[in-house]
Amino acid sequence: MGDPDPAAPSESESTSEPEPDPVNDRTRWNKKYRQPDTEFSLPEDPIPALEARIDTLPDGRALDVATGTGRNARFAAAHGYTVDAVDISDEALAQAQAAAKDDGVDTAIKWIRADIADYTFEPDRYDVITISYFAALELLPDIKEALAPGGVLIYEQHLRSSDEIEIGPGSDRYRFRSNDLLRACLDLTILSYGECRRENTMGELAVATLVGRNSAGGAQSYPRVDDGIQ
Numbered sequence: 001m002g003d004p005d006p007a008a009p010s011e012s013e014s015t016s017e018p019e020p021d022p023v024n025d026r027t028r029w030n031k032k033y034r035q036p037d038t039e040f041s042l043p044e045d046p047i048p049a050l051e052a053r054i055d056t057l058p059d060g061r062a063l064d065v066a067t068g069t070g071r072n073a074r075f076a077a078a079h080g081y082t083v084d085a086v087d088i089s090d091e092a093l094a095q096a097q098a099a100a101k102d103d104g105v106d107t108a109i110k111w112i113r114a115d116i117a118d119y120t121f122e123p124d125r126y127d128v129i130t131i132s133y134f135a136a137l138e139l140l141p142d143i144k145e146a147l148a149p150g151g152v153l154i155y156e157q158h159l160r161s162s163d164e165i166e167i168g169p170g171s172d173r174y175r176f177r178s179n180d181l182l183r184a185c186l187d188l189t190i191l192s193y194g195e196c197r198r199e200n201t202m203g204e205l206a207v208a209t210l211v212g213r214n215s216a217g218g219a220q221s222y223p224r225v226d227d228g229i230q
Contacts (some may be wrong), residue, residue, distance in 0.1 A: 025115070029092065032091075033069075042069050044071060050075060053211065053223070061148075062081040062126060063121075065131040066131065067087045070100060077108035081108065081127075084126075086112045087114075088114065116139060123146060126148060127148050127151045129151065129152075131154075133156065134157070144185070149215070151213070152211060153212045155209070158206065160206075165197070176208055178195060182208075185210055
């Protein structure tokens with residue numbers, strides 16, 4: 001799994017984190033994925049905002065950054081997108097590809113092994129970009145440039161919190177502060193932003209979730225969403 005800081009956790013909602021070692025980043029993440037670990041558990045469902053808003057998003061091509069086992073990529077492919085899914089870990093991509101084959105969507109996804117810090121984001125290419133549990137603030141300018149006009153970024157990341165949180169990286173170094181993500185995306189049209197605690201099967205986590213569109217203007221068209229959808 002790639003990260004602008006090679007030590008930072010990405011897709012995992014893990015309570016443990018690897019020691020910093022840029023040279024062995026890929027090897028370390030491959031070992032994580034190969035060895036079952038009760039403290040290293042990945043969600044199966046896509047980002048809730050992606051699932052809730054899928055019918056409002058522009059059709060076309062999607063990018064899943066630090067895809068891990070491909071939960072967002074597979075969900076997007078199942079809804080008609082052609083997907084590029086990038087991760088540093090060979091083992092993660094192998095597991096993701098096997099899951100995509102089981103889901104019947106493997107032909108719609110291109111699996112790309114790369115460190116996100118070194119990946120070249122092609123401008124104006126993607127109608128939807130998803131990022132989950134991956135600290136990429138330094139890379140956001142390039143990632144946003146990869147949005148096509150009208151394209152939508154959906155980004156969810158762990159937050160620093162004064163509450164007792166059970167899920168996520170052990171160090172605040174890899175958690176966003178309040179409004180970090182919002183401030184980094186104010187050049188997009190913010191369709192939704194929220195910070196909250198949420199339960200999953202392993203416990204409680206604190207997350208920031210942003211949905212932003214590559215559009216501008218004082219009067220714009222907005223998607224219709226149900227009450228309660230972020």
